[in-house]
Amino acid sequence: MKFKLSISLFIGSFAVIIFIFSAALIAIIDYRVTAKLDGVLWTVPAKLYSRPLELAENIEINIDNLVRELEMLSYIEVSNPERSGQFSLSKDNLQIFLRGYKDQRSGIFNISLGNQKIKRITNQLGLSEDLIKLEPIVIGGMYPAHMEDRVLLDWPEVPQILIETILAVEDQNFFNHYGISLKSISRAFLTNIKAGEVEQGGSTITQQLAKSLFFTSEQTIKRKVMEAIASLLIEFHYSKEEILLAYINDVFLAQSGRRAIHGFGLGAHHFFGTSIKNLDTDQIALLVGMLKGPSLYNPRRNPKNATKRRNLVLSVLKRNFNISDAEYENLTIKQLGISAPNYRTETKYPAFHDLVRLELQENFNERDLRTKGLAIETNVDPILQDALEVAIVKTKNQLINKYGTKLNDLEGAAIAVDISNGEVKAVVGSTRPSSYGFNRSINAIRPIGSLVKPFIYLTALDQYKDYNLTTILDDSRLSLSSGGIIWEPDNFDKKFHGNIPLHVALWQSYNIASARLGLDLGFRSVETMFSKLGIKKQFQDYPSLFIGSFELSPYQAIQAYQTIAADGFYTPLRSIREIKDIKGEIEFSYPYSIEQRIRPEPVALLKFAMQQTFERGTARGYPSKTIESWSAGGKTGTSDDQRDSWFVGFAGETLVLVWLGFDDNRQTPLTGRTGAFQVWKNFIDDINPVFKQKTSLPRINYVWTDMNDGLLSGKRCKNSLLVPFIKGTEPNITPTVRRKCSNRKETSDGGFLERLKEAFEGGQG
Amino acid sequence: MKFLRLYITAVVSIFLFSCASNQTTRDISAYEVPVNDFSRTVELLIANEDFLETEIMRINALNPSVQRIILGADEFLKDKNYVKVNSELERALRLTKTEGALYLRIAHLRYKQGLLRESESFASRGLLLSNISSWERLLLNVYLKN
Incomplete structure (x- = not known):
């Protein structure tokens, strides 16, 4: 009796334990099912798009x-x-x-x-x-650790033919079962017994979804039981439509590098370069056919298998009367129509990616970027980006051919921006542009050499009552003593040039004249100009600053030059346009913002002097007509002992800055002209900028002046140049020696019609 | 009749000459004087924001493609959807940077957003265009006044 009781107690306890265990298991699976399918269904990485x-x-x-x-x-x-x-x-x-x-x-x-x-x-x-x-x-993209990627589809975006094809091929009984189809299981069981191995699956769409969402692909009894429970629970909680949509968004279609391609939405983009709604029936058949073996039927790797499988799917559609016999005949003879892969698992433009990340850090956390499916519309222009990468690599090879293997580890950085709106179009952070690592465009802080000079000269030209382009500067020996140390700057050609007009000193890049000018202007006024140009850096009162000891990163330097190229309008540089959420609504935008910091007339004078760099200075070589049509201007820079080679130049609507040098700061054989300018030239010659319309500045007047003494001259006089002046600041003395050759009628000043025109033209205040 | 023709010619000549001679091209101080002497029309435009907005929306772009975008932006402006207006105007500015109608609208948008300094800067930028009409110039000057 006692024994019988013990047995009953044991069985009862065992049954209770089994019940509790089963209930707990079901509860756990139920929690996982609802947790996964209720909220955010999948983690969708943020994607970066070009403009x-x-x-x-x-x-x-x-x-x-x-x-x-x-x-x-x-x-x-x-x-x-x-x-x-x-x-x-x-x-x-x-x-x-x-x-x-x-x-x-x-x-x-x-x-x-x-x-x-x-x-x-x-x-x-x-x-x-x-x-x-x-x-x-x-x-x-910005991927989560598991590297799953997908483009989520909603019902209105799912083509009817996709639904019909999936049901025809994967689960014809989908709308009539409760997650498990005994008919399918028994058919598969018999087939597998006959084969002596697992050859066929009897899984319904719900089971396949359960398997891919919660379980591994191992074929064990335990997993099958769990999968069956999950399937029943899914059917219990969700409608057939919800299950089918989840399946469409979740199926695994391909592996692309480290990235896993999930769902038909991304599958369409990955294999056909377009959205699912644009696919033809044969293309849908191919994608659905791939479910049986994503690797075996991958159309890029195994086009023959893929074609065979596609045609098999099409034959199923014909049998089910989804397509006619004639359609079947037409579709099976079609090419696969696969596009070349254009998607990069990890960005092809790592330096640009760095910049985007920097901007994103201010407003988004890393988790949101990896999971919320944000669409980040960047400003990168793939044509300019590729051309800039090609230019820096090509130039390095040319320099190695010229100077030898000592330049093997020459490094570089380059940035291209749209002058008007400050959009960053291309960034290169290394002479191996596709490699990750130290991004010199943002992080290399180097002495900018003569790139600093336009900032000094603009400080002067902004004081237009005291300085104009023909103001005479002194380029004779300069010796300064401070704290027992004597500072004596010299010119690149080791010569003194005496008295020279201001514009000549700039495009010839004379150090001593520039240092004297900076000292005359004073540190504070130069510092104010730096700030107006957008340079946010501690200013130190060393006279060597005026000839280039000032250190900036390429990104900081191009920001300052953007203000110059944009006629004195400061625009914060931006690599991102806007960020859209998964539904396509704007979540955050980076609007175009400008601030007029310097009057356009002094900037126009500076730009004229920078244009002379192309006409007759360190960037000469282009025909005048080309320089004029691009409204081009630029400046070379070489730091002490030729450790850094810089060039910044604008052409059309594009401003490009280039730096070349060694990471360990050793000497190079390069100057601004022989190094960085060659990268700029290779790039600009490749993209060939379009014509730029000139700005209207009624207060600017052009006058023929002499390039040595800066006084009035004429078109027919030797050594003369047509120079712009803010009206009222023009020189008014014509030396006796030039009275004959000078012809005042050739200036644009003074005519009755001119003045009449001006009477009806306004201007800004 | 002959006398009348002579009289009209003389009056027109004197008017034109006086206009031209009023311009002191050598007067450097003129450069520093801000344009404060707005006409009665400008005062009216400043006083009535709705009137100003209506006038701005009447300014069309020269390029039909840009005009198409502008029409969309104007609709968003009516709905006070400033993010979309900005997005559309920036889109148009990427196509061409020489349309006064765009700078006018973006100056107005920034004004509506309360970004007065930016509004003024965009207006100043527009005034540098060589192909704008006198009316566009006048409207842009309104934002300098702000």
Whole structure:
């Protein structure tokens, strides 16, 4: 009796334990199921996009660069575009079959070209379309540790044919079971018994979802039981539509480097370079077919297998009457239509990525960036970025050929920005641009050499009552004593040049004249100008500062030059445009902001002197016509013992700054001209900037002056130059020797009509 | 009749000459004088913000593509969706930097956002364009007054 009781007690206790254990297990699985599927379903990494290129009528454009961008976007050149992602190019016409992007619909567009301009844009019907947009290039992402990536789809974005294909191939009984299909399991069981190994799965879509969300891929009884419980719970908690959408967003489709491609949304972008809504039936069939074996049927690696599998899926669709016999015949003979991979797992532009991260740090935490699916629209121009990378590598190779292997570990940095709006277009932080590591464009703080001189000269020109471009500066021996130390600057050519006009001292980059000018102006007024230009750095009162001992990073230096190139309007540089949340709403933006810090007239005078650097100074070599059309200007810089080679120059709407040197600060054989300027030149020659319209400055007057004494001269006089002045500050003495050759009529000043014109022209205050 | 023609010619000539001779091109101090002497119209524009906004929205861009964007931006402005207005105007400024209509609108937007210094700077930037009309110039000057 006692024994019987013990047995019953034991069985009862065991049953209770089993019950409690099972209940706990179910509760745990239930918690995991609801926790995973209720809130944020998946972690979606933030993605970085290049700027989308917009094409509009009457806009100047570099056709070669446009074609390069199409190629970067994996558009394929054909004779007659028939599918999205194709284009054709003739002498004066570009035809693109756009893939579509956000508000830009897919379709064929004709672009009439001529004279480096877009003349007309028309659609398939021949109707005028004044604005079209190319999709941006994804330049990287910010991934969570597991490196899962996806583009989430919502119901309206899911094409009907995708649903039909998934159901036909993966689970024909989906709407009639409760998560587990005994019919499918028994069929698979028999097949596996016959084969003597696990050959076929009987998993429903719900089971597949449960498996991929919560369990590993190992084929054990325990896992199967857990998976079955999870499936039943999923069916209990969620509708069939919710389960199917979760499946569509979660399936694993491919591995791209360290990044795992999940969901049909990203699958469409990864393999076809477009969104799912733009895919044809054969392309959908291919993606669905890949579910059976993402690696085996990967169309890039195994195109034959992939084609076979796609056609098998198409035959299932034909059998189920989803497509007609004729459609089947047409679709099975189609090419796979896979685009070239254009997505970078980790950004191809690491230096630019660094800059973006710096800006993001102020407003976003790392976790949000890795999980919330933010879309970060950057300002990077992939054409300029690639061209800048190519230029720095090409120049280094040219320099090694010229100076030998001692330049093997020469390093460099370069930045390109849009002058007007301060958008950073390209950043290079090394002479090996695709490598990660020390980003010299932001972190290398180096003496800027003669790059400091325009800041000093602008301080003077801003005091326009005392200084103009022909003010005579003294370039004779200078000796200063401070604390027992004697400081005697010398010029690069080791000569003294006596009295010279201010503009000549700048474009010839004479050190002594510049040092004297800085000393005359005083440290405080120069410091104020530094601050106006956007330099946020401690200022130290050393006279050597006036000739380049001042240290800045390339990024800090280009910020100051942006203010100069933009006519005195300071604009904080920005690498990001705006950040959108997963629904496409703007979450944060970095608006264009400007502040007029210096009057445009003194800046125009400085820019004239910087233009002379191209005309006759250290950056000479370009034809005058080109310099004029670009409104180009620049400045070379070489630090002590040629440890740093700098060049900054603007052409068209682009400002570019380049630094070359060694990380250990040893001497180079390079000057600003022979080093950094060559990078600038290679870059600008490649991108060929478009013409820039000149600004209107009615208070500027041009007068012929002599390049030696700065006094009035004439067009026919030797050594004369047409120099701009703020009205009322022009020189008024013509030396006797030049009275004959000078011709006052050639100045733009004084005529009745001129004055009449001015009477009706206003100006800013 | 002959006398009348002669009279009109003389009056026009004197007017033109006086306009031209009033300009003192050598007067360096003129450079420092801010434009404070606004006309009655400008005073009116400053006094009535709605009137000013209506006038600005009437300024069209020369480029039709830019005009299309401007029309969208104006709609957002009516809805006071300043983030979108800014986004659209910046988009247009990337296409062309020589449209006075854009600088006017962005100066006005910054004014509406309470960013008066920026508003003034954008207006000053617009005034550097060589292809703007006298009316655009006058409207831009309004923001300098702010």
